[in-house]
Amino acid sequence: MYKYLLQSVENIHNLAIVPLLVFFLFFLGVFIWALRSSRSYVQHMEQLPLERDPVATTVKTTGHE
């Protein structure tokens, strides 16, 4: 079955290498992205879900039940 498909498409080997490279480069990119994010950016993002309480005016701001 697999051979059959291989024969039916020319240069199928390149087709297998390309996704591998795409994956590798993509993950490398994501890692570099994540690791090189600046501290101030990360701190800002971390606080995003939390910072609504001081802003909201009608809902109690004291933590949870």
Add this chain to the structure above:
Amino acid sequence: MMPTVEKFQYDNAIVQKFALATVIFGVVGMLVGLLIALQLVFPSLNFGLPYTTFGRLRPLHTNAVIFAFVGNGIFMGVYYSLQRLLKTPMYSKFLSNVHFWGWQAIILAAAITLPLGITSSHEYAELEWPIDIAIALVWIVFGINLMGTITRRRENHLYVAIWFYIATWATVTLLHVCNNLVIPVSLFKSYPVFAGVQDALVQWWYGHNAVAFFLTTPYLGMMYYFLPNAANRPVYSYRLSIIHFWALIFIYIWAGPHHLLYTSLPDWAQSLGMVFSLMLIAPSWGGMLNGLLTLRGAWDRVRQDPILKFMVVAVTAYGMSTFEGPMMSIKSFNAITHYTDWTIAHVHVGALGWNGMLTFGVLYWLMPRLYNTQLYSVKLANVHFWLGTLGILFYAIPLYWGGVTQQLMWKQFTPEGFLKYGNFLETVTQIIPMYATRAFGGFLFFAGLFVMIYNLLRTVRSGQLQATETAEAPPRQVHVAHTGEYWHRWLERRSVLLTTLAVVAVAIGGLVEIVPMMWVESNVPKIATVQPYTPLELQGRDLYIREGCMGCHSQMIRPFRSETERYGEFSKSGEFIYDRPFLWGSKRTGPDLHRQGGKYPDSWHYNHLLDPESMSPGSIMPPYPWLITDDLDISDTEAKIRVLQQLGTPSPAGFAQRANEDLREQAAQIVKNLRQDGIKGEALEQKEIIALIAYLQRLGTDIKKMDRPSASN
């Protein structure tokens, strides 16, 4: 210079509506689940009615839980968190309401059509084409509202939760469209454009990613929002969440074929599915650890706070099921777990544990806020927590045990080389106590739900709904690029580009797997003796679909000696080229039926469908008396044949018009056989059961007509 501050109002009313729907459909979905769990212990609970048999109620249960309970839960979480993360109200209140009522109307349509047996048979995509179109429209409304809100935001940066929401929206769109490509026969019946192996691959590419992008990614987004809020501290590592997101959506989409291991799907696709499933452990556990470690230094509060307890169990269940899933994708392990109740246990650790417990945690956190009050009783929430947690354990453990027991019994040979449990029924009756314990676990979980409802009702009564909530924030700053900024920040400010990239990320996986499969049809040598179904068999097959037989019976014999001994020659891909839809099934509560044809006389099937216990004492299969009393509807035979012809099923010119003549001839022959065996009954020729017998007797017989007993896969 400080920018001016703008005042605006969050829409809480829409969140409250979705919360209410979440609770209501939680009750409905789990009630149906409890009923079908009990049907496996007490078959009389099928009530002898078509609308209440297991085969029709199982899709109702799965659809209600996935799309009604979890679906409304997603929208509740998205509509609450999106406004606050972006510091803006929703784009359009009108669209929010269209979304809400449209979604509830679809649920209603599902609740009516599924018990009526109107189904496409694709698991978790059972709804017929008019409802599919409605789903697409409502989903687009949601998408416009989502993207519109993002463009109107006052916050420059998109928090990771929003990435998960965007990926959810984009991918579900893609999946829904691809898996519902059909040609209608009538308003309530259609045939898929893909057949056999291709249909199976597209379906499980969808089915797996429905789990990924409906039950997982939106809930991860909710985890990243509500868990830090409940714990009152930021997420453990935002950097990890970036890697979590991209790795998860990139890898998830490839894993679908693990649902089809050892089937007629080509080996390369199976291997691909297995490898990517194993890789999935990394991002899944990265996300789980990110959630759990958010609580570092706050574990003392977990002891006291039921909301955190719910969330901890939810995230732990996520970790458990995302470890278990990749393990089950290893072929040799899958050989043991597949078709058994292990799978059912696995999905319920996800559904009850991850989705259920997280939903409950969010509701307990959210409702007091929406009503500007305090939770009525922390004690009752703790009671609910323990009922839920024990419910999951009582649900899952017996099914793991039962699943392994049954598979080992299927595979057990005597020293002489015969199957030790040649009668499938023995392997069913053995695990009925496990089914009973599972139903008890389900009952505990269900009971907990009512404890929550009481608690939330009292909470709601003590406060007042804050339909809108005033907030203020400075307008969005016009961004000026500065040094030290990386491209990703540029990227996530551009939500459309982010959406596009997310689609590309998931589309690559889909394309690589599915496109080569579309070539298969022209590459696989067809099996010469495999012919299209006759009109009567076709009608019978559609009855098989209507009654949901594939919920309990597979039609896929794996190439194991234990299976070929029990059922006959293993299934070949070439045998399914006229199967629209494919009916391989995913669970064997009853035996495989692929080589059922010719195994028993027609009268056996007649008696068995009328009263399964008369032929198989102790059977838990429901009786189907209406098949014997109801006339077969042959008004659509011609239309069905025509649609199949359009799709490439070969038949001679003018065959569609003659189809009903052909049908009557074949029916007469079957009735003759039945009469010979002493079956009485008037006008048998016109009854539905004749068509179903015709189909069952045809199953898997085509390759037996070949000179050589086996064909190459």
